Amino acid sequence: MSADNVLDMLRQEPYNATVENTLWYRVAGARAILTWLAGYPGTSWQERWLASPAAECPRRWSEQGHLWIAAATKVKRRGTVQSGLLALAGADVIRLPLQWLIGHRSAQLREFVEEARDPAGFILLKNGVGQQQWTTRSGGKARLALTRILLAKGGGIADITVGDALEYDAALRQAGASSTGGAGTLYYAWLRELGGLPGDAPTTLRLLGRATGQLTCEQLVDRHGVANGPIRGLLIDYLEERRHRLDYGTLDNLARSLTRNFWSDLERHHQGIASLDLAPDVAAAWKERMRTRVKRRRRPDGTVEEQVVERADRALQMMAVRAFYLDIARWAVEEPTRWGPWAAPCPIKEAEVQDGKRTKRVKARMDQRTRERLPALETFARAAADHHRHLTACLEALRAVPPGAQFTVGGSVFVRSKNGGDCARDATGTRVHLDLAEHRAFWAWAAVEFLRHTGARIEEMLEISHHCLVQYRLPTTGEIVPLLQIAPSKTDQERVLLVSPELSDVLSTIIRRVRDPRSGAIPLVAAYDYEERVWSPPAPLLFQWDRAGERSCMSGELIRRSLGEVLAFIGLTDATGQPLDFAPHDFRRMFVTDAIRSGLPPHIAQAIVGHSNINTTMGYNAVYPTETIEAHRAFITRRRVLRPAEEYRTPTDSEWEDFLGHFERRKLSVGTCARAYGTACIHEHACVRCSLLRPDPAQRERLIEIRDNLIARITEAEQHGWIGEIEGLQVSLAGAEAKIRQIDDSSRAPGPVNLGLPTSRQS
Template sequence: MSVPLTRKTSTARPPVTMAGTVQKALRKKFPPRQSPGAWLATSLDRKGALDLLNTFSEGVPKHTHVYRLRSASRLLSWLETFPGDNWQQRWHNSPAESQPRSWTDLLTVWLREQGRAAGSKAEHRTGALALIRADVIRPGLAWLMTSRSPHYRDTAAAFRDPEGFAALEMAAGSDFWQDRLAMQAAHQIAMLILSKGGKINDITVGDCLELKDVEARTYRQFDGRTLFYTWLRNLEIFPPDAPATLRDVTKHTGQVSVAQLVDRYQLKCRPIRNLLVDYLAEREPALDYRSLEQLARCLAHLFWADLEQHHPGINSLHLDAEVIVAWKERIRTKKTRRRMPDGTVAEISSPRMSAIERMNEVRAFYLDLAQWAVEEPSRWGPWVAPCPIRERELSFKKHDKQQKARMDRRTRERLPVLPALVRAADQRLKAARQRLEAVLAAEPGTTFTVLGETYTRVMGTDRVDRVRSTNVYDEAGKRIHLGQAEHRAFWAWATVEFLRHTGARIEEMLETSHHSIIQYTLPTTTEVVPLLQIAPSKTDEERVLLVTPELADVLSAIVQRVRGADGKVPLVDSYDASEKVWNPPMPLLFQWKTGGQSRAVSQNTIRRALSEMLETADITDTAGQPLSYQPHDFRRIFVTDAIANGLPPHIAMIICGHKDISTTMGYKAVYPTEAIEAHRAFISRRRSLRPGEEYRTPTTEEWDAFLGHFEKRKLSVGTCGRAFGTSCVHEHACVRCPMLRPEPAQRGRLEEIRINLIARITEAQREGWLGEVERLETSLVATGEKLAQLDAEVVRRTGAVDLGMPSFSQIAVRTSAATPGETS
């Protein structure tokens, strides 16, 4: 049970975050372009620069032309006061580049000091835009973002690369080209051209990375839109090894080296740190990346970093008994920091379910060092130490039973309420669709009522937002995105239906593509059967499932939702969070369009959608507490329900992709009444296979024969053990028959038979009856075996086994060391 602890300052070193490792590697691999120090337009003199501005102002009204030239002339006059061989160098040496927010004030002050008309801030910005349009100066990205001019896109499209922007418009579509997201993407591309020079085809991956870095530093609320990069990548101007997307690149770690996995825990003892790096490097070829990362966390963080925290200065794998005992106690519990309802933060202590696996990994580490030292004594020999964890401490049998009990309890609680969950998901989706249809039908700024709820549609900031925005205010004034609500409601419904009909893992579900839906023609009937191909996941084994009518409806709804205007399912790039790699583009079924581009639905989105659905479903357990569902619960429910309804376990094993049938049976929950019914069904099936006359009521003659058989088995020296309905196969030579069970009370009679046999053997030898001698000796040996059998039985019944427990007489003779008059 979790126990809240008082908050205190911890001396533990938090692991170094690995987020953004991918971005750092990309920066190193794809550096941005550096702006040249000089080019033709910036090297012109003052008159040449103004003449160049005249050519860029052709076709504009006369007053606009004069306004631009006057403001540009004032800016050039100010720049002439700064050192430099061209206008770009003077621009960088002026405070305008470093002070993008206040440079207009500085220019105004200078003009007044010169006795000239100061002009307005807007006029100064117009002059700067005119010089940028003519490529006389190229401000940095930070300056362009701070000025927030809405004319960058039109400037770049009209004067820098008309053909390139026309190609972008054609690829994006004329309708979407005027969308707010498209205008922002074109604005980002225009800033790259105005700052770096060149055309769209000259933009590099490094330029895009620099743009995202500057946006993160400049904008207070950085939205991280990467549609511009997707457009550029689709133009095939980037190298083949360019990243698939810049989305969430600051959050991804990618696959890092073994040294980086260990160094993130900041181990103080360098020799041990180097040992762990070498050990993990040896294990790396045989492990997938997720297992390698988990092993590094166990050995470097949970084991050695924990020892360094509680035993400063420790530098050897030879651990004292009290040190390892204390560590075992700590590894069996874990502490998490949670924010309480009153706003305070407390540490919650709870049992670590994986403690036995972590101790087993530490034990394997010690044993591997000992084994490897035999092959490479100079490398591993100095680190060999007694293993602090004994095999008897790793009670996997008890651990597996406890885990099985927890799994069965979860399944037994959730299987009966699964129909209620299915209904709740369907009803929530229908309600979300009604709200979405209502908000799209309402005019911006108007109030509408749907499902007894009143909303006010938010006015958009531009023409496109006023048409497509689905943001509303409810009666309490809370802003709600009904489009996002319908999105999560649909994927919650799709997740419940897909998982309960397939029993797939969540990662397998998210990797299911349009190509996974295949058809198979039966060779006998030529009937076409729909199949669903499950991509390899945990066990790296591909399998195929039969698509039921219910599952077919779900797949059809998903395909219809994600299909594009051209009727095809878009290809999207997905990130494997376990292996930390990007998968190749695939027509995934679980995808959605956001930010103007299609992206795969993440596991976090699925879990969040399930949580929201369960909050509204009001599903509780037997104790009245809210019942939560994890995606893997549907896999256990699928196995339990399938086997309970007659599916053979070995078929369920193939459907689930298990390598061992015991794993499949571990997923199946066992009910108390189920075991009794299964035994009765087994008896019924066995009786159905045997002749029916064996189960009829016996006649009087048959019953008398049955009782007479047992009466005839009674012999003078014991009992015959032959089965009912069988005859004696030894022709009543009972002493030599192994079916004879002698009784201890008849030992004397066996002794008489033995003495008689000895006398008869003597007589036969004297008379020369050699055949008789051989027969009698066989009977004599059999009689001796029966006597030895009786003796062994007597010893077994009368003998005692010493269990090491003291007897009463041994306890009574003990003396006490207490002195007279001393009390306890």
């Protein structure tokens, strides 16, 4: 089209503006740009635009474009030039690349394209998503994404393809922007929900290239850099041989143990090594390196702090290497041609992989963690409910006041943002997204209630769908009871749990929360299995949330962060004053412990929590001191039955006075006698010799006199030849010296330590 034809088109619907002044600026700017582009080679306006310097960088156009136009025309105003470019791009005279559009900012871009380019398609889309979501901040970002795609690719809303969405996503990431926050992919969810994409299109853009997916055995080995070619091939063959019997997470850990932690480490410290038959010094050096690892922590100033710590999984790493050697030795018997050349003596003995002390330490630490948290479980659960009610009240109060107004909830003062969103600033000036905070508070409460009533793993909880709620009719009474079907997770064993009234209330609240208000159905979302690195088919998952307008499954990290916010709300601490944090797996351990303490047989608890070994279930059971005390008291009761009955009668007054007088009679001139009540002195009151004498420090001088007297008497006896008395005097002398040393040692000991008095946490 000629320049005159283009300008005539801009004066007509749907490109013309209702305001005459706005139309004049657009036409004047478009005329100036076309005049300027006419000086560049090309048969179309698009070719001339690409040949101009404006196509190189949107920032350069923004800073120098009006200067280029002013040099060729009389138009000098920057706003006029920008309006002209907007009109030309909206009329599809010039197509701007996605990278160019992402780097160029225009306040009128979205509204102009919605009115000028496919207005019917935008109206249909708006009616489908609803006015409320259409006008939100995330909805605005989704509409901006659609306008950018239309300006770059042409056509209307119905012409957008999955490839266009992927190209826009790649352009965002190349420009340094993130599209994983929900709003960046919301437009894709709109298009798919309204049928604008093919039926086999992925449910979300995160299905396409966002997750790494499962790697091949060759990729698992090559990511850690094995230099020796034959050894590399052996490791790949070994993993291929075992991958059919392992889940992907276990295979990934096994590959890391054999490559990075074993063979790659040997190659770094022993250049040229090429055999599995390790010399004793090489094997010993590797075992010594495996004892520790380097822990890196980034400081607030940006520097990295390195600390050498003991490796907690040392036994597991060595177990993987030992299994590697033993498997090859066993396979060499069955396939000598394939595995025989690699068979070598295992450098790791069986005793080196049995770390009983570490197992006991872990068990003790986990039991102590359970004992600390189980008494506070009800308090934490109430705090989660109170936290959600508080944030719900804050959100309702925010929506009841106009933008920029101040409101108070529970003594906390907030000021609503002036843009009218669900954001506010607290008394410290911190910006708070109350809608997101209320979301996290609700799911923290739901997670606490679900986990503590089921004992499920967190990954099992996140995979619960509406289809998992089933009914069962009792054959005896005909009563219908609700059941919860737990999908296979760690042990691939499906199990069914009875839904208690408390759990039923939680599940019904969750269903009301996630149900689509328009259709009444629970939206279908796809979940990503971080262990298997695969996406599950779309399902009506219960733990899903509105992620900036787009329905998305929850992650374990979101649940953990939400539990941390509940802890910050209540300020719960342990005996040392440290925060008493609750991890999702703590609820599983507390569930098992409380069930067994309440009388549930261990094998029933094993079936409920889905353990394949009852020893694992008993490992979750924390033994409380009360159980030990009660068992000891029962033992004392049984022993008393065997004792004479008169030993347990009430003492008479004379017997009680004699017992009290015993303590007075134990006081001696040089200390106190520690003999038991009712026993006679076996040393005939030779107290200096007796080991039961507790010398009084104030009587040290007297003991020194006794010692000197004994030395003098021994000297006299030796002079007169009294052999019989010398032996007895030497025994008394040794006793006196021992008592003096005892006093001296006690005087050098540190002073008494004030242990304090126990107080309640509230006081």
